[in-house]
Amino acid sequence: MVSHAQCEPAPAKINLALHVRERMVDGYHRIETLFAFARDGDRLTVGPADGLSLDIEGPFAKGLSAGPDNLVFRAAEALRQAAGLRTGAALTLEKNLPVAAGIGGGSADAAAALRLLARFWDTDAPLEPIARALGADVPACLVGRTVRGEGRGEALTPVAAAELSGRPLLLVNPGVAMLTGPVFAAWDGVDRGPLSSGDPLEVARAGRNDLEAPAIRLCPVIGELLVWLRAQQGAVLARMSGSGATCFALFDSAEHCARAAEQARRSWSWSLETALA
Ligand SMILES: C[C@@](CO)(OP(=O)(O)O)[C@H](O)COP(=O)(O)OP(=O)(O)OC[C@H]1O[C@@H](n2ccc(N)nc2=O)[C@H](O)[C@@H]1O
Numbered sequence: 529m530v531s532h533a534q535c536e537p538a539p540a541k542i543n544l545a546l547h548v549r550e551r552m553v554d555g556y557h558r559i560e561t562l563f564a565f566a567r568d569g570d571r572l573t574v575g576p577a578d579g580l581s582l583d584i585e586g587p588f589a590k591g592l593s594a595g596p597d598n599l600v601f602r603a604a605e606a607l608r609q610a611a612g613l614r615t616g617a618a619l620t621l622e623k624n625l626p627v628a629a630g631i632g633g634g635s636a637d638a639a640a641a642l643r644l645l646a647r648f649w650d651t652d653a654p655l656e657p658i659a660r661a662l663g664a665d666v667p668a669c670l671v672g673r674t675v676r677g678e679g680r681g682e683a684l685t686p687v688a689a690a691e692l693s694g695r696p697l698l699l700v701n702p703g704v705a706m707l708t709g710p711v712f713a714a715w716d717g718v719d720r721g722p723l724s725s726g727d728p729l730e731v732a733r734a735g736r737n738d739l740e741a742p743a744i745r746l747c748p749v750i751g752e753l754l755v756w757l758r759a760q761q762g763a764v765l766a767r768m769s770g771s772g773a774t775c776f777a778l779f780d781s782a783e784h785c786a787r788a789a790e791q792a793r794r795s796w797s798w799s800l801e802t803a804l805a
């Protein structure tokens with residue numbers, strides 16, 4: 529029996545809106561985004577060991593390296609070094625989220641590893657700098673609540689989003705892995721303006737995902753998925769997350785979400801019926 533202290537959820541990340549503002553001199557793009565999290569995702573467990581080890585199980589374990597390049601492993605190594613520890617950990621990742629899907633699986637796993645191992649190793653080494661070094665989405669995943677991200681997405685401002693919590697959410701992936709780099713590279717370079725501020729649902733609805741158009745150009749089935757999601761009864765907002773290909777819909781009721789989820793299971797490669805955290 530795994531105790532609560534030895535288990536940590538790694539919830540799926542959703543970009544409720546993602547505005548691309550400009551290409552910076554280092555080649556990266558400055559973005560403004562509204563991050564939110566699902567109630568479900570991957571799951572990480574830990575047990576005692578002399579060295580560091582990682583096992584991956586679950587529906588998306590296949591093809592994912594469990595070696596030192598895995599973000600869980602990199603997070604564990606970085607924390608061990610920052611805390612000056614020599615202790616090990618036997619980690620098991622239950623990989624429920626598709627890989628390279630725009631829902632931050634790797635970033636969520638890295639953040640979960642930091643939270644879990646800080647507890648397991650009983651260290652108060654600051655986690656935020658480690659998160660920043662691991663990837664732009666990792667600081668937001670470390671917070672794990674609705675938050676606004678600027679810069680590369682790592683400069684965070686908290687958002688009051690109590691009314692979003694529990695909102696029925698459907699995630700759907702058409703079965704294609706999207707690499708983030710080519711999608712940014714296919715952006716047309718037009719700054720369509722900032723993300724507004726205020727009520728997060730209104731900010732999201734008034735916003736856009738500027739990576740949708742380039743992702744659809746690279747992978748037209750994403751456009752078909754968005755048309756399908758927007759036609760579902762009770763869908764109040766349907767959009768692509770991150771660089772895709774996963775798209776999400778927020779629903780006005782759990783019943784409408786369940787009905788769409790049932791259809792999605794028949795029509796699309798992967799889907800997850802959940803709610804916003
Ligand atoms: C788009 C977002 C939105 O949350 O999520 P995902 O789709 O990855 O989940 C993130 O900004 C993903 O940020 P990050 O995790 O740093 O992306 P990486 O995989 O490191 O980036 C791969 C490549 O994409 C390009 N890239 C990435 C981020 C950015 N702000 N500008 C870029 O131009 C760069 O060419 C980079 O080498």
Ligand SMILES: Nc1ncnc2c1ncn2[C@@H]1O[C@H](COP(=O)(O)OP(=O)(O)O)[C@@H](O)[C@H]1O
Pocket residue numbers: 592597598599600626627628629630631632633634635637638706708770771772
């Ligand atoms: N624990 C992990 N889970 C998923 N991907 C990982 C992990 N560790 C490293 N990666 C690598 O990170 C890349 C991005 O994956 P992921 O975080 O799932 O997608 P995205 O950046 O689209 O949200 C993948 O191509 C994969 O090789």
